[in-house]
Amino acid sequence: MTVAAGVGYVLIALGPALSLLASVIAKKPFLILTLLSSTLFWLISLIILAGAWRAFLPVKSTELWPYSILILTSVGFQEGIRIGFWRLFKKMEDMLNAFADRVSKPRLFLTDKMLLALAGGLGHGLAHAVFFCLSLLTPAFGPATFYVDKCPSIPFFLISAIIALGFVIIHTFSMVIAFNGYTEGKRKDQIFVPFAHLIAALITLINLVPGGCNIGLPLLCIMAGTTLYYSWQLVWRRLTEHQTTRSSD
Amino acid sequence: MARVRVFLAVLFLLFTSSPVHGADNGSDSVLESVPDLEKAMYLNLKSYPCVRLLNLSGEIGCSNPGNDKISAPIVRLKSGTIRLARPSTVLLQEEQMRDFFLRVSGDLEFSKNVAGVLVEPSETVNMSSGFSPADKFPQSAFAPYSNTSYEWNLPGSGIMWNKYDFPVFLLAEESISTLKEIVGERNEASPENVAEFDLVMQTTKLGTHDSETCLKEQTCLPLGGYSVWSSLPPINISSTVTKPIVFAVASFDSASFFRDRSLGADSPISGLIALLTAVDALSHVNHLKNLKKQLVFAVLTGEAWGYLGSRQFLQELDLGSDSIRGLSSSMIEQIVEIGSVGQSLGKGGTLFYAHAGGESSGTKVILKALEDASESLGSDNVKVKKASSMNPGIPPSSLMAFLRKNTSASGIVLGDFDSAFSNKFYHSHLDNASNIKTSSVAAAAALVARALYIIANGDATLDLMALNDIKVNVSLVEELVGCLVTCEPGLSCELVGRYISPSNADCPSHYVGVFQDTPSASQKPSYVDDTSRFLWNFLADMTSATRDGTDSCTGDCSNVGDVCIGSETEGGGKCVISTTRYVPAYSTRLKYENNIWHVLPANPSDPMESVDPVWTESYWNTIGLRVYKVESPLYDRLVLAGGVFVTFASYLAVVIARTQLAKVVKRD
Numbered sequence: 001m002t003v004a005a006g007v008g009y010v011l012i013a014l015g016p017a018l019s020l021l022a023s024v025i026a027k028k029p030f031l032i033l034t035l036l037s038s039t040l041f042w043l044i045s046l047i048i049l050a051g052a053w054r055a056f057l058p059v060k061s062t063e064l065w066p067y068s069i070l071i072l073t074s075v076g077f078q079e080g081i082r083i084g085f086w087r088l089f090k091k092m093e094d095m096l097n098a099f100a101d102r103v104s105k106p107r108l109f110l111t112d113k114m115l116l117a118l119a120g121g122l123g124h125g126l127a128h129a130v131f132f133c134l135s136l137l138t139p140a141f142g143p144a145t146f147y148v149d150k151c152p153s154i155p156f157f158l159i160s161a162i163i164a165l166g167f168v169i170i171h172t173f174s175m176v177i178a179f180n181g182y183t184e185g186k187r188k189d190q191i192f193v194p195f196a197h198l199i200a201a202l203i204t205l206i207n208l209v210p211g212g213c214n215i216g217l218p219l220l221c222i223m224a225g226t227t228l229y230y231s232w233q234l235v236w237r238r239l240t241e242h243q244t245t246r247s248s249d
Numbered sequence: 250m251a252r253v254r255v256f257l258a259v260l261f262l263l264f265t266s267s268p269v270h271g272a273d274n275g276s277d278s279v280l281e282s283v284p285d286l287e288k289a290m291y292l293n294l295k296s297y298p299c300v301r302l303l304n305l306s307g308e309i310g311c312s313n314p315g316n317d318k319i320s321a322p323i324v325r326l327k328s329g330t331i332r333l334a335r336p337s338t339v340l341l342q343e344e345q346m347r348d349f350f351l352r353v354s355g356d357l358e359f360s361k362n363v364a365g366v367l368v369e370p371s372e373t374v375n376m377s378s379g380f381s382p383a384d385k386f387p388q389s390a391f392a393p394y395s396n397t398s399y400e401w402n403l404p405g406s407g408i409m410w411n412k413y414d415f416p417v418f419l420l421a422e423e424s425i426s427t428l429k430e431i432v433g434e435r436n437e438a439s440p441e442n443v444a445e446f447d448l449v450m451q452t453t454k455l456g457t458h459d460s461e462t463c464l465k466e467q468t469c470l471p472l473g474g475y476s477v478w479s480s481l482p483p484i485n486i487s488s489t490v491t492k493p494i495v496f497a498v499a500s501f502d503s504a505s506f507f508r509d510r511s512l513g514a515d516s517p518i519s520g521l522i523a524l525l526t527a528v529d530a531l532s533h534v535n536h537l538k539n540l541k542k543q544l545v546f547a548v549l550t551g552e553a554w555g556y557l558g559s560r561q562f563l564q565e566l567d568l569g570s571d572s573i574r575g576l577s578s579s580m581i582e583q584i585v586e587i588g589s590v591g592q593s594l595g596k597g598g599t600l601f602y603a604h605a606g607g608e609s610s611g612t613k614v615i616l617k618a619l620e621d622a623s624e625s626l627g628s629d630n631v632k633v634k635k636a637s638s639m640n641p642g643i644p645p646s647s648l649m650a651f652l653r654k655n656t657s658a659s660g661i662v663l664g665d666f667d668s669a670f671s672n673k674f675y676h677s678h679l680d681n682a683s684n685i686k687t688s689s690v691a692a693a694a695a696l697v698a699r700a701l702y703i704i705a706n707g708d709a710t711l712d713l714m715a716l717n718d719i720k721v722n723v724s725l726v727e728e729l730v731g732c733l734v735t736c737e738p739g740l741s742c743e744l745v746g747r748y749i750s751p752s753n754a755d756c757p758s759h760y761v762g763v764f765q766d767t768p769s770a771s772q773k774p775s776y777v778d779d780t781s782r783f784l785w786n787f788l789a790d791m792t793s794a795t796r797d798g799t800d801s802c803t804g805d806c807s808n809v810g811d812v813c814i815g816s817e818t819e820g821g822g823k824c825v826i827s828t829t830r831y832v833p834a835y836s837t838r839l840k841y842e843n844n845i846w847h848v849l850p851a852n853p854s855d856p857m858e859s860v861d862p863v864w865t866e867s868y869w870n871t872i873g874l875r876v877y878k879v880e881s882p883l884y885d886r887l888v889l890a891g892g893v894f895v896t897f898a899s900y901l902a903v904v905i906a907r908t909q910l911a912k913v914v915k916r917d
Contacts, residue, residue: 005885011892016899023903058279111914136283143320144290144877145440155440155880158888165895232906239913 006141009157013133013164020122020172024115031119038085038123039130045081046131049074064205071201079194082175086182089120110242113183114176114235121175125168133164151213162217163204169224170200173231180234189234196227291877292427296367296418297507297678298872299409301450303460303469304862305848309410311417312450312867319416320445321364323432323876333362338444340367340432343679344376346506350408365446366417367874369425379404379673382506387645387676390860391556393606393652396641402675409506409676416448418874419507419678431876440878451868460865464839464846469865471846473764473835474502475774475781476558478547479788481528482537483810483828484575492543493582495704496660497697498559498647499524500552501780502761503676510678511760514685514734516670518759519591519693520663521548522729525787526694527587530721531702532791541707542583545576546792548784551761551834552647553676554864558834559650560857565832572772572832583615583704584660586648589672590693591685593665598630599692604662605635606643607652611659614704619661622699625716631692637668644670653857663697665689682735687726695721733757733780740779748786750817751779763866764835772831773804782817785829789814793825836863 011018025031053074059066093116097107108116139146140157148156174193181189200223206216280286299311313319324337326345333339341349346368353360385405389397420428431442451468452458463469499520503513512518528546531537537544551557566578593599603619605612619633643649646662665671674680698719703711732742736756745751757780765776777785789812802813806824816822838861840847851858 002882002885004889005880008885008888008890008892011896012888015892015896016903018896019900019903023900023907058281060279111910136286138283139287139290142287142290143443143445143879145880146286146290147440147878235910236913239910243913 002143003141005157006137009137009140009161010134012158012161013129013168014126015165017122017126017129017168017172020118025119025122028115031115034116034119035123035126038120039127040123041085042078042124042127043131045078046127049077064208067205067208068202071205072198075194075198075201079197082178082193083182085120086179089116089179110239113179114238117176117179118172120179121172122168124175125171128167128171129164132167133160136160150208150210153211154213154217159207159213159217163220166200166220166224170196170227173227176231177227177234180238192230196223196230199223291875292431293873293875294418294424294427295421296424296874297421297510298448298874299413299417299419299506300448300508300869300872301452301867302472303452303458303463303865303867305460306862308412308452308458311413311415311448312453313416313446313448314414314453316449316454318445318447318449319364320443320879322441322443322879323367325432332359336362336364338365338367338446339363340369340428342369343371343380346382347380347406347408350382350411350413351406353413354408354411363415365415365444367428367444368417368419369428370420370422372425376673376679380679381405381673381675381677382409383407383504383676384410387553388556388649389645391649391653391857392642392645393649393656394642399641400669401644402670404673405675409504416446416874417506418446418448419510428876440880442876443879444874444876447871447873449869451870453867460863461848463865463867464848467845469867470763470765471835471839472551472554472761472864472866473557473833474550474761475777475785475831476547476549476551476562476834477781477785477788477829477831478545478562478573478576479528479792479827479829480575481531481544481546481792483792483794483826484543485810492541492580494545494576494580495542495701496581496584497524497527497544497546497701498549498584498586499547499588500549500558500647501759501784502550502553502558503680503759504553505676505678505680505760507678508760509758511676511758512678512681512734512756513676513759514680514682515591515665515672516589516675516680517552518734519589519665519685519690520587521784522726522733523587523590523690523693523697524548525729525784525791526691526721526726527698527701528788528791529725530694530698530719534702534715534719536715537705540702540705541709542705543580544701544705545581546788547832548788549647549834550781554761555836555861556647556650556857557761557836558832559647560654560837560861561834562832563650563654564837572830574830575828578655581658583611584648584651584658585615585697585701585704586646586660586662587693587697588644588646588662588664589670590663590665591689592671593689593692594686598632599689600632600634601663601665601693601696602634602636602667604640604643604646604664605659606648606662607659608657609659612661615659615661615700618700618703619663619696621703621711622696622716625699625713626695629692629695631696633663633696634667636664640668650857654855663693665693682730685730685734687723687730690730691721691723691726694726695719732783733759740783745779745783746818748790748815748818749779749782750819751783753779761834764833766833768833768835768841774831774833777831781831785831786814789825789827789829792829793827795823795825836861838863 025035093108100107146156177189178193200220203216203219206212280289301308301310301312321336321338323340325340353363381402381404383402383405384407385400385402386397387402452463455466455468457463457466457468500517501521503511505511549558565573593601603616623631623633643662648660648662651658674684699716702716702719728744731738732745739755740751740757762778766774801821802824803816803821806813811824812827812829813822813824838849838858840849848863
């Protein structure tokens with residue numbers, strides 16, 4: 001579909017990621033480091049999943065339930081190690097605070113911690129986008145286009161880019177919600193993230209049905225919007241509360 | 250890392266659950282990698298191209314107009330289309346070919362939007378009036394008579410002799426279903442199905458537009474190949490033959506609009522097969538040495554492109570070169586040419602026509618022999634008749650070259666037609682095995698074998714028992730038809746496998762091809778095509794007197810005058826006594842010097858040289874055809890705009906969010 005379309009697809013998939021990178025992450029070197037390490041961490045998680053499922057692929061079935069098992073186990077695994085990721089994060093936070101104490105500098109602010117969570121989530125989102133969309137995008141720069149039998153109205157690369165966009169947003173802001181949930185011990189936040197991930201992943205099963213992509217894609221975007229909204233509400237509440245507690249000191 | 254990507258790509262396919270199914274033949278093949286995806290996007294169609302050929306005055310055939318690939322949306326040609334709206338790939342049915350190409354040559358308004366042509370072969374050939382892209386009088390300039398407007402080939406349209414500045418491809422049968430899937434789909438404006446042609450010809454790239462220039466610039470090669478002759482029984486090569494010669498000839502090259510689809514079943518392979526079978530039948534006769542005349546068989550190539558084989562053969566006879574050692578042109582008394590003989594079945598037996606050319610006393614001998622042979626075949630009911638005197642002369646045949654060279658020669662062309670070809674698909678890709686009947690070919694073989702025996706017997710008393718013992722092996726005819734004119738088994742048949750290992754064990758193609766050797770008249774040329782090599786080995790075997798204690802060989806034989814047959818096969822070859830030679834076939838106006846072909850001026854004493862077009866074929870790099878879908882340029886721009894919008898909108902959102910949050914967090 002030519003270079004113009006190829007660039008367009010990259011921008012659709014990575015637009016918000018690039019914006020966040022440029023305006024928030026790039027300003028603080030430590031966030032860049034966090035982003036890179038997070039990308040690596042989640043890449044490895046995907047590799048482990050791929051290795052574990054290797055023997056069962058490709059799934060030669062036209063029914064949906066084998067795919068749901070795949071999704072359940074993979075989402076479950078990723079959410080499980082998210083807790084491990086958070087523990088690593090806590091350890092790093094303690095180390096940074098200890099260092100700050102030694103050099104008599106201020107400890108991490110709440111905003112810093114939230115930015116770190118954002119960088120971690122963005123790393124997760126980028127890992128997803130690179131492997132599930134960008135690696136397939138090379139043919140999109142050529143003259144031909146491609147349509148899948150089950151979705152004859154939307155070009156394959158466009159579907160791929162939109163799904164990647166949705167998941168970048170979901171992963172990025174899920175991490176913010178999750179970290180806050182684990183820190184504060186709030187059950188509601190802790191449960192929201194795995195459920196959102198699972199529901200979003202299951203929504204993509206709708207694409208397997210002929211013509212399903214016309215429903216699946218908008219639903220995924222709604223899911224991404226929900227996550228974004230939930231995260232915004234949470235951050236706003238937290239920061240206002242925090243300011244109130246601080247000013248009442 | 251690549252393997253990981255594959256796993257992850259598969260994982261992706263499952264995570265996001267939009268399984269990508271390949272479009273090949275509607276089967277649900279799951280794509281497992283990016284190369285698989287590309288293969289599903291770009292469909293290579295198996296097809297046969299029409300290529301660029303050049304002569305002394307210009308070009309014919311097809312080529313991309315420039316140095317690049319051409320791609321254009323596929324449009325089916327509907328009857329009554331006046332104009333094409335924009336440059337398109339025209340999809341034709343076979344029946345539409347004739348009218349389309351005639352129109353393209355005349356109507357510039359129409360042809361300027363023809364970017365490329367795809368011809369879809371029809372499952373059932375529905376052309377009762379025939380189809381022939383050749384002229385109505387093929388190679389009329391070589392005729393030994395002046396009536397060149399006589400119509401030998403009634404369905405002839407001459408479309409293969411025109412120049413087209415766009416690529417033309419004939420789709421193979423196996424591509425039809427793929428094409429139907431592609432073109433039969435939704436007819437929305439976008440996405441469109443586009444065909445991409447790679448038919449860039451070297452002569453177009455370098456601007457050499459006729460044979461002389463392109464040979465000098467080395468952007469083309471002359472057409473040519475290797476003819477084969479053999480004598481039965483073998484001649485003692487140390488002395489020139491003293492017996493008069495009966496010369497039996499057939500040609501084995503055909504032509505067609507599409508270079509690699511020239512089967513030429515009726516014209517001329519049926520004649521070739523009849524000749525080979527006759528050689529086999531005669532090889533079982535015991536006392537051939539005692540006959541008054543010597544039998545010599547020749548199979549010539551390049552005849553469709555200016556009688557290259559026969560003219561070069563005659564020139565070598567004049568020069569007395571190595572390749573024709575043992576022959577002398579003055580000793581050739583009778584020439585019997587077997588033309589198209591595959592369609593002579595009519596009501597009540599087979600009927601052939603003898604077209605006589607040259608001096609009448611010589612032709613009378615041949616005619617009498619044919620009649621006697623027909624009589625001897627009695628119950629088989631094979632009849633022969635002299636061709637109508639209303640015909641201006643002999644039909645297009647190698648005999649024309651022999652007569653023009655030496656007007657005192659005499660010969661007969663045997664054919665299944667009288668005043669016009671009965672072959673409705675002369676020099677077209679449709680002249681295939683379904684166009685001939687094995688029994689007709691076998692009948693011609695029997696007739697010719699016996700007639701040759703009678704002629705070679707001369708005025709001695711005829712041994713009727715020996716004559717009636719000459720019988721044709723019908724299963725050999727069937728085998729040869731299977732090997733030379735069908736794709737199954739084609740050249741991978743057992744008979745061919747006995748002598749050579751074919752480089753193209755697929756559908757045989759009888760286009761003469763280009764002459765790639767240096768014509769140093771050696772008997773060990775390097776670039777001989779499969780058919781010529783098979784014929785050489787077959788004739789050598791048939792006409793051989795096997796030596797006792799046959800040596801196995803891979804090239805040369807220890808005894809002078811022996812040849813090694815079957816040297817390419819796995820078991821190695823064997824040495825036999827045989828007089829079988831290759832004779833190069835290329836235009837007599839060409840000379841190879843300093844690694845370049847030079848066009849010589851026409852020899853005034855040879856009237857054929859001035860009408861010889863000197864055909865050459867352009868070089869090319871690759872030839873390919875693929876089909877894929879494209880989006881409209883508007884779509885591409887929309888996607889780019891969408892991506893830019895998403896990026897900027899999210900940037901704006903981030904900035905706004907940051908400002909809002911900064912207000913909340915009042916830092917000291």
